[in-house]
Amino acid sequence: MDIKPFKGEHISDASVLFRKGYAKLRSRFPYLPDKVEKTEWITEKLSGIVEKHPGFVAIRANEVVGYMIGYPVIQELKGSQTGAYVPEWGNATARENSEDICTSLYRAISESWIDVRSYNHIISFLVNENIIETMSLLGFGMQVIDAGRNLSQPRIETKPDVVIEIGTEKHIYQLQEIDHLINVHLEAAPCFLKRCNEIKDAGDIRKDFFSQDVITVVATKGDKVVSCIRGRMHHGNTALLHHKNVFGINFGYTRQEYRNSKIATAVLSKAIEVASGDGASMCSVDFEPQNVAARYFWLSHFSPIIYSFIRKVDDRI
Numbered sequence: 142m143d144i145k146p147f148k149g150e151h152i153s154d155a156s157v158l159f160r161k162g163y164a165k166l167r168s169r170f171p172y173l174p175d176k177v178e179k180t181e182w183i184t185e186k187l188s189g190i191v192e193k194h195p196g197f198v199a200i201r202a203n204e205v206v207g208y209m210i211g212y213p214v215i216q217e218l219k220g221s222q223t224g225a226y227v228p229e230w231g232n233a234t235a236r237e238n239s240e241d242i243c244t245s246l247y248r249a250i251s252e253s254w255i256d257v258r259s260y261n262h263i264i265s266f267l268v269n270e271n272i273i274e275t276m277s278l279l280g281f282g283m284q285v286i287d288a289g290r291n292l293s294q295p296r297i298e299t300k301p302d303v304v305i306e307i308g309t310e311k312h313i314y315q316l317q318e319i320d321h322l323i324n325v326h327l328e329a330a331p332c333f334l335k336r337c338n339e340i341k342d343a344g345d346i347r348k349d350f351f352s353q354d355v356i357t358v359v360a361t362k363g364d365k366v367v368s369c370i371r372g373r374m375h376h377g378n379t380a381l382l383h384h385k386n387v388f389g390i391n392f393g394y395t396r397q398e399y400r401n402s403k404i405a406t407a408v409l410s411k412a413i414e415v416a417s418g419d420g421a422s423m424c425s426v427d428f429e430p431q432n433v434a435a436r437y438f439w440l441s442h443f444s445p446i447i448y449s450f451i452r453k454v455d456d457r458i
């Protein structure tokens with residue numbers, strides 16, 4: 142197998158590889174957007190990056206069997222150092238069990254990243270059977286899971302004792318508090334996500350929770366908002382899931398003392414109902430797997446679609 146620089150002449154073969162991988166994923170999750178098959182989306186994505194940034198193709202018997210390309214220099218990528226990022230559309234391999242192809246491509250691209258002092262490496266992949274093992278053997282850990290589901294209603298056996306309603310202006314100060322609490326939670330152990338820890342003003346909260354295309358659903362007990370899920374129509378959290386039929390959840394919080402009573406499940410159920418009425422055909426969410434309660438919650442309702450892995454290289458190299 143030869144590893145060569147990714148040139149314009151490889152775009153067409155690379156697009157075919159990505160399309161094949163995506164078609165396989167879509168056969169498992171038919172609710173995924175059809176834009177990869179129906180449009181030139183992947184070809185346009187690759188054309189926008191090839192020969193501008195380092196990328197490599199794996200060639201076996203004159204056939205492109207893999208590619209990897211991304212953005213080599215991103216300031217403060219998950220840390221104070223510069224990092225490099227390969228999006229989910231920036232790689233594909235001919236076979237699922239393709240540890241050798243993936244390893245060879247990473248070896249080539251990571252050399253180009255270290256040359257420009259990019260030490261934090263993030264690579265996203267469409268889910269496949271072997272990718273977790275392959276990436277952990279290469280020194281990566283899981284950073285984020287993008288997950289999806291269709292718009293059937295989650296099953297709720299016992300209805301929680303709260304009112305589920307669309308969030309409105311009257312909830313704004315409760316939402317302001319909850320918005321702060323989620324940032325405190327995400328900055329604490331074991332997530333350690335860098336967040337803005339100032340309380341946002343009401344104007345920003347209004348924009349975040351009540352802009353056009355935003356769906357906010359809350360669970361209330363008296364005047365208290367005890368749980369909230371918010372998402373945006375037409376807006377998954379990654380390029381692949383930006384699509385008119387996707388409802389992308391970007392906020393979910395239940396106050397600590399109300400957790401594990403199926404309240405977020407009931408809120409999710411209402412959010413799905415509203416998104417479905419607004420024309421969505423799938424729902425997506427992203428979360429850090431080290432956020433344990435969030436992982437259990439989202440994975441009991443959603444299936445992983447994209448795994449992103451991170452590796453921090455010793456910056457004395």
Ligand SMILES: CC(C)(COP(=O)(O)OP(=O)(O)OC[C@H]1O[C@@H](n2cnc3c(N)ncnc32)[C@H](O)[C@@H]1OP(=O)(O)O)[C@@H](O)C(=O)NCCC(=O)NCCS
Pocket residue numbers: 323326368392393394395396399400401402403404405406407427428429432433434435437438439441
């Ligand atoms: C994620 C969150 C919104 C869920 O809210 P909730 O009202 O407790 O959700 P529910 O009660 O409907 O469901 C919780 C599920 O997670 C499971 N769960 C939670 N913590 C768990 C743990 N440590 N181990 C095993 N299961 C766990 C519960 O058993 C339940 O599963 P089930 O539906 O199979 O019974 C809440 O935990 C939260 O606010 N977390 C902090 C903020 C956060 O991280 N938000 C998500 C950001 S991506």
